Amino acid sequence: MSATNNNAGAPVQDASSYVDLNGNAARAIAAATAQIDLALREAHQPVDTLGRTLERIAEHMQELRKQFLTHAQHCGDAQGMLEMDLAVEALSAQMAVAIQNMQFFDRMFQHLTHVHDYLTGGADNLASVATTTSAADVEDAAKRWETLRERLFTRLLSDAQRQVLDIVLPPQFWQARRNSSKVAHAGPGDIELF
Numbered sequence: 001m002s003a004t005n006n007n008a009g010a011p012v013q014d015a016s017s018y019v020d021l022n023g024n025a026a027r028a029i030a031a032a033t034a035q036i037d038l039a040l041r042e043a044h045q046p047v048d049t050l051g052r053t054l055e056r057i058a059e060h061m062q063e064l065r066k067q068f069l070t071h072a073q074h075c076g077d078a079q080g081m082l083e084m085d086l087a088v089e090a091l092s093a094q095m096a097v098a099i100q101n102m103q104f105f106d107r108m109f110q111h112l113t114h115v116h117d118y119l120t121g122g123a124d125n126l127a128s129v130a131t132t133t134s135a136a137d138v139e140d141a142a143k144r145w146e147t148l149r150e151r152l153f154t155r156l157l158s159d160a161q162r163q164v165l166d167i168v169l170p171p172q173f174w175q176a177r178r179n180s181s182k183v184a185h186a187g188p189g190d191i192e193l194f
Contacts, residue, residue, distance in 0.1 A: 022130035029123040036116045040109060047105045054102060058095040061088055111157055118152040146172065 065088045068081060125148065129141045149169055156162050 022126045026123045026126035026130060029119050029126065033116055033119040033123065036112055036119070040112055040116075043105070044109070047102070051099070051102045051105075054095060054099050058092060058099060061092045061095060064088055065092065107157055111161065114152055114155040117155075118148055121148040121151075 065085060068085050068088060071081065121144070125141050125144045129138060132138065132141075149165075149171070153162055153165055153171075156165065
């Protein structure tokens with residue numbers, strides 16, 4: 001990586017280093033996105049199979065309960081049949097809870113899909129900045145960052161997810177970064193008013 005010194009003595013990266021950094025960042029984000037996509041695809045089949053299995057078990061337990069009730073009408077040991085019926089009913093209730101909790105996967109899948117889309121847009125944005133030298137293109141890229149952030153914010157599923165995004169990447173973060181690079185500071189001997 002080559003660098004030169006500016007008047008203040010701080011190293012300044014040349015344009016090719018900047019392009020290379022953005023290109024590497026875009027490739028890193030694309031690699032992370034590909035891993036999220038792969039994890040989602042690999043998890044889908046086993047979780048789907050598990051959900052269908054739980055549903056079949058619940059259906060079989062309902063059939064078993066019906067058979068117990070039919071048998072209880074013809075059986076002299078009503079107390080034993082009642083205990084078996086209550087046990088099957090309790091097991092059915094636990095299965096219903098398990099099936100309901102399997103819905104976490106749908107929420108997780110949606111959440112990670114939104115993050116995946118955000119990362120894909122970020123990688124595309126970095127790649128486009130890496131190949132441009134125009135100030136207007138850089139300005140457009142800054143606007144695209146904010147658009148990506150807002151789209152992710154609106155697609156998130158819970159307040160907790162939105163709060164985490166606001167903490168890590170507050171609204172107008174990219175706008176503030178873009179504006180901070182344009183702020184004129186007082187020169188030597190001048191006074192800055194706050």
